[in-house]
Amino acid sequence: MDFDFTSDQERFRQDVRSFLEREVPPERQAVFGVEGEDQYRFARSIDRKLAERGWLVVSWPREYGGGGLSQIEHSILSEELGYRRVPSTGNVGRGYVGPALMAFGTAEQKEQYLPPIARAEVQYCQGFSEPNAGSDLAGLELRAVRQGDEYVINGSKMFTSFAYHADYIYLLARTDPDAPRHRGISLFIVDLNTPGVSFRPLPYINGDMAAQTFFDDVCVPVSCLIGEENQGWYHAMTTLDYERSGLERYAGVRRTFDDFVDYCKASPTSGQPDRAVLRHRLAEVRVGMEVWRLLCWKVAWLQTSGAVPNAEASVAFLYGTEQRLRFAQMAMEAVGPYGTLGNESAAAPLMGAIEGIHRESMHLHGAGTCEIHRNIIAQRGLGMPR
Ligand SMILES: Cc1cc2nc3c(=O)[nH]c(=O)nc-3n(C[C@H](O)[C@H](O)[C@H](O)COP(=O)(O)OP(=O)(O)OC[C@H]3O[C@@H](n4cnc5c(N)ncnc54)[C@H](O)[C@@H]3O)c2cc1C
Known part of the structure; x- marks a missing residue:
């Protein structure tokens, strides 16, 4: 593995950094989770500015509106966006739908x-x-039944993040209930304004609002099917592996860690002998942060070399989830009850970032639980039986 970036890549990082310094002032950064509609609108405005520069989908080919650069530039951008704590609009369109369409879509x-x-x-x-x-995703039950030139969809989806802001849903549906489980599933793009779609709010612990999404006799044209009917499982799993470096998530946590180190240094007690335990624990977390970053970059590097990382992505994801939890717990213990104060309290350290990362670190389930990533590493990485 080559750890050096080229001079062009370093220049790209500097350009992104300057852009973010100009466009994302500290008061706009996502320090403590989600802050409602205003923050979301700001996130959309940043997306548009990134798009104007060809950076929103920097690694897509130019013919589709991308920047024509590599996965390395994409990863550099992710790292900078995360470190600057740029509020996110989610990456389903850019990260999953786009690659799936490029691989399996019609012209x-x-x-x-x-x-x-x-x-x-x-x-x-x-x-x-x-x-x-x-x-156990292959057990999904939502049905799409072909009727003439349409599919009729019935059922519901759970934990649909960004449902309230999205125009389309990237959907897995069962199209052949008699086929073996993985072979009876198809992939669709469905316009959420189609009659019969409705939502029930699901507020997450970090302030995000997800939904249970219901489909009641929702009719969509057959042109909404992506790839082959009943091959949706394989199409979706292939493209899930494309967007897995996790650098944005790493960089957001790293930024909070770096701020926390500065906060500890500024404390009048930081040099006292009884703070040695704190210094050692900060050192341990620092080691973990370096390991996490390298694991993420290994995934990005594999993607650039044309490989589709699978067990490697799970290694980075699992390590990152647990490292974030370790840091959140360590920071909470170090600052004591002040760490439980949210950003609305003037006494909250780092404007509530400790409380914020503690809530964020409770998310152990999105993008696969820790147990499922352990299964992937054991089976696909180590070749152990199921
Ligand atoms: C923040 C967040 C955002 C999300 N966003 C989306 C989204 O936008 N769209 C979407 O479709 N989904 C989304 N999800 C759902 C997420 O993908 C699921 O929560 C996840 O796949 C786990 O499924 P489950 O909740 O049904 O838990 P279960 O599968 O019921 O798991 C319960 C527990 O059992 C363990 N377990 C299950 N199977 C095994 C096994 N084989 N071996 C060992 N242990 C096992 C799990 O690790 C877990 O601890 C989101 C979830 C979260 C938390």
Whole structure:
């Protein structure tokens, strides 16, 4: 593995950094989770500015509105966005729908769906999990039945992040209930304004608002099917592996850690002998942060070399989830009860960032639970039996 960036890549990082310093002032940064509609509108405005520069989908080919650069530039951008704590609009359209369409879509679908994503005009959410299908996703029950030139969709999806802001849902549906589980599933893009779609709010611990999304006789044209009917499982799993470096998540946590170190240094007691334990624990977390970063960059590097990382992505994801938890617990213990104060309190350290990361670190389930990532590492990484 080559750890050096080229001079062009370093220049790109500097350009992104200057752009973010100009456009994302400290009061706009996502320090303590989500802050409602105003923050979301700001996030959309940043997406549009990134799009104007060809950076929103910097690694997509130019013909689809991308920047024509590599996965390395994409990863540099992710790292800078995370470190600057730029509020996010989610990455379902850019990270999953786009790559799936490029790999399996028709020419018409590419023309219809890709440029609006690249221009930040539309938002997507992901409809995979269901009330009875999460880790065991292949057990999904939502049905899409072909009737003439349409599919009729019935069922519901669970934990649909960004449902309230999205225009389309990237949906897995069962199209053949008699086929073996993985072979009876298809992938669709569904316009959320279609009659029969409704939502029930699901507020997350970090302030995000997700939804249970219901489909009641929702009719969509067959042109909404992506790839082959009943091959949706394989299409979706292939593209899930594309967007897995996790650098944005790493960099957001790293920024809070760096701020926390500065906060500890500024404390009048930081040099006292009885603070040696704190210094050692900070050192341990620092080691973990370096390991996490390298694991993420390994995934990005594999992607650039044309490989589709799988077990490697799970190694980075699992390590990151647990490292974030370790840091959040360590910081909370170090500052004591002040760490439980949210950003509305003037006495909260780092404007509530300790309390914020503690809530964020409770998210152990999005993008696969820790147990599922352990299963992937054991089976696909180590070749152990199921
Ligand atoms: C913040 C957040 C955002 C999300 N966003 C979306 C989204 O936008 N779209 C979407 O479709 N989904 C989304 N999800 C859902 C997420 O993908 C699921 O929560 C996840 O796949 C786990 O499924 P489940 O909730 O049904 O839990 P379950 O699968 O029921 O798991 C419950 C527990 O059992 C363990 N377990 C299950 N199976 C095994 C096994 N084989 N071996 C060992 N242990 C096992 C799990 O690790 C877990 O601890 C989101 C979830 C969260 C928390």
